[in-house]
Amino acid sequence: MKHLSEEDLILIYYNEPGPSAEMRTHASECAECRDAADLLAYTLGLCDEWTVPEPDTAFERRLWAGLAPAIAAQSVRRMTPSRWFAPRYWIAVGAVVLLMAGAFVLGRVSGDRNTPNASGPMLAGLSNQARQRILDISLADHLDRAGRLLTEISNTDAPGMAVERGRAQDLVEEGRLMRQMLKLRGATSTLAFLDEVERVLLEVANTPDTVSETEMKAVRERIGSSSLLFKVRVIEANLRTQGQRL
Amino acid sequence: MDYLETAEGEEIAIDRARRGDHEAFRALVDRHARAVFRLAFRMTGSEVDGEDVAQETFLKAWKQIQRFDGRATFGTWLHRICANCALDHIRARKRKQDVQFDSAVQMAEDAPSPERMAQSSQVSAILGSALDELTDMERSAFVLRHYEGLGIKEISAALGVQQGAAKHTVFRAVQKLRRALLPVAAAHRK
Numbered sequence: 215m216k217h218l219s220e221e222d223l224i225l226i227y228y229n230e231p232g233p234s235a236e237m238r239t240h241a242s243e244c245a246e247c248r249d250a251a252d253l254l255a256y257t258l259g260l261c262d263e264w265t266v267p268e269p270d271t272a273f274e275r276r277l278w279a280g281l282a283p284a285i286a287a288q289s290v291r292r293m294t295p296s297r298w299f300a301p302r303y304w305i306a307v308g309a310v311v312l313l314m315a316g317a318f319v320l321g322r323v324s325g326d327r328n329t330p331n332a333s334g335p336m337l338a339g340l341s342n343q344a345r346q347r348i349l350d351i352s353l354a355d356h357l358d359r360a361g362r363l364l365t366e367i368s369n370t371d372a373p374g375m376a377v378e379r380g381r382a383q384d385l386v387e388e389g390r391l392m393r394q395m396l397k398l399r400g401a402t403s404t405l406a407f408l409d410e411v412e413r414v415l416l417e418v419a420n421t422p423d424t425v426s427e428t429e430m431k432a433v434r435e436r437i438g439s440s441s442l443l444f445k446v447r448v449i450e451a452n453l454r455t456q457g458q459r460l
Numbered sequence: 461m462d463y464l465e466t467a468e469g470e471e472i473a474i475d476r477a478r479r480g481d482h483e484a485f486r487a488l489v490d491r492h493a494r495a496v497f498r499l500a501f502r503m504t505g506s507e508v509d510g511e512d513v514a515q516e517t518f519l520k521a522w523k524q525i526q527r528f529d530g531r532a533t534f535g536t537w538l539h540r541i542c543a544n545c546a547l548d549h550i551r552a553r554k555r556k557q558d559v560q561f562d563s564a565v566q567m568a569e570d571a572p573s574p575e576r577m578a579q580s581s582q583v584s585a586i587l588g589s590a591l592d593e594l595t596d597m598e599r600s601a602f603v604l605r606h607y608e609g610l611g612i613k614e615i616s617a618a619l620g621v622q623q624g625a626a627k628h629t630v631f632r633a634v635q636k637l638r639r640a641l642l643p644v645a646a647a648h649r650k
Contacts, residue, residue: 220638221631228605230612230627257638257645261606263583266498267507273497274490280515281489282482285522289480 218247223254346399353392353404354453360385360411361446364437367418382418389415407449414442474534478525485525489518492535496542502603503546504553505591513549517542532617539608540618543600547619550596583644590640594633601626602633 218226218233218241225232226241233241241247363381389412396405414436421429437443470491476484496517501510520541521528528537591599597619604610604618616626638645 220635224631224634228630253645254634254638257641258606258634260583260641260645261587261637264502264587266501269494269497269507269511273511274493277493277511277515277518278486278489281518281522284519285482285485288519288523289482 217244218250220250220254223247223251226251227254227258349395349399350453350456353396354450356385356388356392357411357446357450357453360389360415361443361450363418364414364443364446367433367437379419379421382415386412386415386419404449407445410442411446470534471530474525474528474530477522478528485522488521488534492538493518495535496538499539499542499603499608500546502607503543503600504549505588509549509553513542513546516545516549520545532614536610536614536618539604539610539614540620543604543618544620547596547600583641586640586644587637590637593640594636597621597629598633598636601629602637605630 218237222233222237223241224230226238241251359381363385389408393405393408393412396408417433417436421433470488473484473487477488493514497510497514500513500517501507504510504513517538521538524541528534532540591602594602600619601615604615605612610618612623612627612630615630616623619626619629621629
């Protein structure tokens with residue numbers, strides 16, 4: 215058997231997989247290889263001369279004192295999007311949207327769109343314009359959340375999408391409520407756009423636990439291919455402007 | 461109650477931290493602070509930078525805790541974040557030729573011999589210089605392998621490279637250090 219290379223000896227020293235049992239035996243039995251292995255071990259042992267200064271007893275306290283304000287600030291920023299994704303929040307959003315759907319239906323059946331009281335007791339006093347404004351802004355908020363999720367997916371290189379899948383699923387369900395409203399309004403072009411957004415969100419929601427790089431790349435390409443993010447931002451901005459004008 | 465003593469306890473703390481519990485996260489910080497500092501110090505070669513990197517590491521861990529999926533241990537996950545923070549810190553820092561490595565030599569229980577002290581001093585000086593000659597990746601890989609005891613697979617995850625690349629980076633680092641320390645090793649083995 216030929217002598218072991220330095221790389222083999224390094225792997226053996228660190229007990230890494232690679233060298234066979236035969237090679238390991240050779241390392242201890244062959245005088246030349248044993249000498250090389252001993253010298254390597256001695257040399258690497260010298261590296262242990264370098265020890266780390268032990269931090270003082272106040273180290274953890276000092277570390278936390280520096281972290282706490284930043285963590286508190288981060289928590290405030292985190293609260294806003296997480297609040298939006300909390301189930302009770304989107305259920306509340308959905309409830310509002312359903313109420314509005316009911317209001318629109320009642321308004322259309324009564325044929326009296328400009329009569330505030332046609333909307334029923336919960337929305338009494340709200341004009342059709344006000345209801346429209348609320349819908350525009352709700353839809354803009356929905357597109358904002360979808361846009362942020364898709365932007366994060368486009369930019370991340372982290373494996374695993376468990377959190378993003380959950381958010382995507384919430385957005386799909388929220389979007390379906392929005393689409394019901396848009397159908398009632400007859401807003402066909404916005405409806406078609408929401409269909410496009412839902413297709414991508416569904417793809418994200420249905421990704422497996424472990425996503426390969428190829429699969430991630432395909433998802434990112436789908437997000438980028440039809441300028442979806444750009445459209446989301448433009449339509450969101452238009453809806454907000456519309457909602458403020460009404 | 462120090463529920464972090466058990467693996468289940470740490471899982472509970474992580475779960476609570478994910479929900480925004482600052483005190484649970486603090487418990488995790490307290491548990492892992494010194495290990496993180498040790499890695500940060502070895503990678504940056506400076507106590508001050510080591511503390512800075514430790515703080516950046518835990519802040520990033522807080523921001524990314526939703527992404528911790530439990531496939532690796534929390535400590536290994538922190539190692540990865542720390543290694544990246546340290547690499548960023550090193551690259552941003554202006555390279556100084558006179559970086560002082562704290563080389564507190566582990567003293568034997570009895571007073572070391574003059575020869576031992578001389579050797580330690582010499583080794584520290586040569587080791588410091590040799591570590592400085594490694595690339596950022598080589599130094600990081602060597603620190604993670606030799607001082608932190610991480611396997612090649614964990615090193616590749618920590619540094620975000622393929623396993624083959626991690627292995628060869630460790631090889632290169634060891635070879636460079638061995639060449640640098642050979643005169644000392646050869647002299648003192650006689």
